[in-house]
Amino acid sequence: MEEIYKTLKIKQQSPNSLVFHLLINRPSRGNALSLDFFAEFPAALSSLDRNPDVGIIILSGSGRHFCTGIDLQTLSGTISEETGDTGRKAEKLRREIKFMQRAVTAIEECRKPVIAAIHGACLGAGIDIITACDLRYCTENALFSVKEVDLAITADLGTLQRLPAIVGFGNAMELALTARRFSGLEAKELGLVNRVFSSKEALEEGVAEIADCIAAKSPIAVIGTKRVLIQAREMTLDQGLDYVATWNSGTLLSDDLKEATSAQLQKRKPLFAKL
Known part of the structure; x- marks a missing residue:
């Protein structure tokens, strides 16, 4: 990847691998998110999504932490606008919040699966x-907190909308109201993460293995599975069934189904075209 970012780093897992790593790269600030991040992150995801050599993305943090939240300097700059009347200041603030929300939502809009590999602190944003x-893995000693209430903020970039569906409404309410810290082991108990690893090295090795497994599958089936599951959250059962029927009426005509069937009959690994 030729793009150069201030707050991110992209690297391929290995030559010819379909797995790419996207790292939040402000280790000296605990990977706290600056305004540059919110512009660069969706651009980087879009670039990876369009790249046919990318099958799956592992999102992690450089240095000691995954992400310690929004940089307080960025937060102060966002809310300290002094010019203009109250209505115009409020409208400007709303636009800035929506801008940051879109950067996070870009993960769901990316066709390629995004795996979070979490070590150290994962706070607030x-x-x-x-x-x-799409998938979340962490180390045993990872540290989590829905931190915003401690900063006199209502979390506004997606946690309050997405977390209840992952850990349950009651757990999400308790975590968001108390802002208490919890470990990687408790994150697994809550269902926030899929699996816990003993160390950062074990996390990297385990997530790489999982990513390789997914990358070897039909890219048409993988992106379809992600999209159908995300859309199903907002649909009734009948609507979800209709949506997947419409989706598959187009994608089942691809050569991937023939290749998968042929590979099983011949007892070999399938080889799918890039997407």
């Missing part, structure tokens, strides 16, 4: 980000 990811 870090929770916003991981709840939008």
Whole structure:
């Protein structure tokens, strides 16, 4: 990848691999999110999504932490606008919040699956980000907190909308109102993460193996599965069934079904065209 970002780093897992790593890259600030991040992050995801050499994305943090939330300097700058009347200041603030929300939602809009690999602290906006990811894994000593209420803020980048569907309404309410810290092991108990690893090295190795497994599957089936599951959250059962029928009426005509069937009959690994 040729793009150069101030707050992110992209690297391929290995030559010819379909797995790419997207790292939040402000280790000196605990990977706290600046305004540059909210512009760069959706652009990086879009670039990876359009790249046929990318099958799956692993999102992680450089240095000691995954993400310690929004940079307080960024937060102060966002709310300290002094010019203009109250109505215009409020409208400007709303636009800035919507801008940051779209950066997080870009994870769900990305066709390629995004796996969060979490170590160290995952606070505030870090929770916003991981709840939008498709799969989540962490280390035992990872530290989580829905931190916003401690900063006199109602979390506004997606946690309050996505977390209840992941951990249950009561758990989400308790975590958001108390802002208490909880470990990777409790995150697994709550259902926030899919699996916990003993160390950062084990996390990296385990997530890489999972990503390789998914990357070897039909890209048409993978992106379809992600999209249908996301859409189903807002649909009745009948609407969801109708949606997947419409989706498959187009994608079942691809060569991937023939290749998967042929590979099973021949007892070999299938080889799918890039997307």
